[in-house]
Amino acid sequence: MSARNSGVAGSIDELRLLVESAAARRPQLTTRLEKAAFLVLLRPIYPLDSDVWRVTAEDGLRFYTVRRGECECSDYLRHGPGHPCKHRLALFLHRALQAKRGCGKVAGVRKT
Ligand SMILES: [Zn+2]
Numbered sequence: 001m002s003a004r005n006s007g008v009a010g011s012i013d014e015l016r017l018l019v020e021s022a023a024a025r026r027p028q029l030t031t032r033l034e035k036a037a038f039l040v041l042l043r044p045i046y047p048l049d050s051d052v053w054r055v056t057a058e059d060g061l062r063f064y065t066v067r068r069g070e071c072e073c074s075d076y077l078r079h080g081p082g083h084p085c086k087h088r089l090a091l092f093l094h095r096a097l098q099a100k101r102g103c104g105k106v107a108g109v110r111k112t
Pocket residue numbers: 064071072073074075076085086087088
């Protein structure tokens with residue numbers, strides 16, 4: 001609510017808005033999107049190669065590699081190509097957040 005919107009609180013606001021808009025489009029994904037948001041906030045997600053990402057699991061012990069949109073988790077393998085497992089959703093949220101901030105620090109520019 002204050003002008004301090006460039007730190008963690010600002011990121012959480014942005015993340016919540018992303019989750020809300022994605023869940024509005026696909027309500028059946030709401031719970032999984034919220035789990036994905038948890039991963040984005042609390043677990044490391046980092047690139048290994050071009051379009052190859054490592055997403056740390058909910059337990060913080062394991063990790064999954066998402067290679068060109070294909071995840072290696074059992075949920076994804078069970079449902080098949082295109083399945084929105086929480087790691088793919090986490091990666092989607094992570095990249096959307098990065099895109100919003102133009103991969104750099106954006107001082108809180110806000111219209112009132
Ligand atoms: Zn997965």
